[in-house]
Amino acid sequence: MRRVDACGNENGGVDAPCPALLEFENVSFTYPDGQPGLDKCSLTIREGSRNALIGANGAGKTTLFLHANGLFRPQAGMVRYAAHPIDYSRAGLRRLRGEVGLVFQNPDQQLFSANVREDVSFGPLNLGLDQKTVRERVDAALDAVRMSGFADRLAHTLSFGQKKRVCIAGVLAMRPRLLILDEPMAGLDHAMRKELLSVFDSLYGQGITLLLATHDIDFAFRWADRIHLMAAGRCVAAFDAENLADNAEALEEAALPLPDIIGLRRHLVGTRALDDSRAPRSVPELLDLLMQRSI
Numbered sequence: 006m007r008r009v010d011a012c013g014n015e016n017g018g019v020d021a022p023c024p025a026l027l028e029f030e031n032v033s034f035t036y037p038d039g040q041p042g043l044d045k046c047s048l049t050i051r052e053g054s055r056n057a058l059i060g061a062n063g064a065g066k067t068t069l070f071l072h073a074n075g076l077f078r079p080q081a082g083m084v085r086y087a088a089h090p091i092d093y094s095r096a097g098l099r100r101l102r103g104e105v106g107l108v109f110q111n112p113d114q115q116l117f118s119a120n121v122r123e124d125v126s127f128g129p130l131n132l133g134l135d136q137k138t139v140r141e142r143v144d145a146a147l148d149a150v151r152m153s154g155f156a157d158r159l160a161h162t163l164s165f166g167q168k169k170r171v172c173i174a175g176v177l178a179m180r181p182r183l184l185i186l187d188e189p190m191a192g193l194d195h196a197m198r199k200e201l202l203s204v205f206d207s208l209y210g211q212g213i214t215l216l217l218a219t220h221d222i223d224f225a226f227r228w229a230d231r232i233h234l235m236a237a238g239r240c241v242a243a244f245d246a247e248n249l250a251d252n253a254e255a256l257e258e259a260a261l262p263l264p265d266i267i268g269l270r271r272h273l274v275g276t277r278a279l280d281d282s283r284a285p286r287s288v289p290e291l292l293d294l295l296m297q298r299s300i
């Protein structure tokens with residue numbers, strides 16, 4: 006597949022760091038009942054990259070996402086999108102939400118139309134697109150999440166995983182520049198997780214920036230370019246995924262485990278079954294290395 010470039014441009018230096026697309030600068034937010042949501046959180050998402058946001062329950066991941074598309078407004082600090090502070094006017098938010106798609110953790114929070122096709126059409130219709138374009142986009146989005154056969158179903162009669170797929174389709178149909186997904190894999194079966202991963206790969210191939218929250222550290226390690234770690238409302242660390250092992254202490258403080266593959270690699274290096282210079286990020290990668298050694 007054609008890779009545009011790491012920053013989503015036709016041309017440009019792949020080696021140069023891509024510009025920041027979304028920036029949080031010392032953002033703080035407390036819920037009306039006094040619960041702290043975000044505490045001076047700073048974070049940068051670069052254009053064209055795959056980002057995993059990790060953190061224990063209650064760390065602030067969802068709260069951060071609600072700030073990213075302007076649903077919540079910081080009580081202190083600032084959120085910038087494409088180098089500009091978010092414009093919280095009605096028109097500004099409309100523009101922002103045309104570019105920043107957010108898939109909620111709980112699909113029941115997102116679905117509001119009776120019928121699946123209507124639900125997925127809502128965003129593109131709101132962008133002012135003509136009926137034919139909307140139909141094409143909705144068909145493509147439903148196809149991407151393997152829900153084409155459900156277009157005429159009533160949304161509330163779908164299973165949890167099916168609802169989640171419709172929500173993802175609704176955001177895909179907007180053709181966002183930044184796609185944010187709150188635990189997209191949770192509740193999906195094995196086949197759908199695989200399908201969804203190939204959807205992400207294809208979006209990434211088109212230069213779309215991806216940011217997703219996950220509790221699956223093994224997945225974050227093998228999939229992401231960059232990992233952002235949250236704990237108690239703070240954005241405590243951000244690092245390239247390949248450097249995850251160097252951040253073991255920060256993970257432990259945030260009550261998160263190291264990926265299984267890191268423990269396995271350590272063991273294999275200890276028994277000299279694997280060369281110390283190799284750092285596989287997935288089981289297939291590790292098997293490949295072991296096969297190469299045994300040839």
Ligand SMILES: Nc1ncnc2c1ncn2[C@@H]1O[C@H](COP(=O)(O)OP(=O)(O)OP(=O)(O)O)[C@@H](O)[C@H]1O
Binds near residue numbers: 065
């Ligand atoms: N509507 C709300 N009212 C009051 N407090 C809230 C509300 N929503 C979240 N919180 C609190 O804000 C903090 C951050 O919650 P948030 O939902 O952002 O965490 P999270 O990292 O997404 O967790 P999870 O992994 O469970 O989804 C938690 O302490 C939570 O109890």
Ligand SMILES: [Mg+2]
Binds near residue numbers: 067
């Ligand atoms: Mg959450």
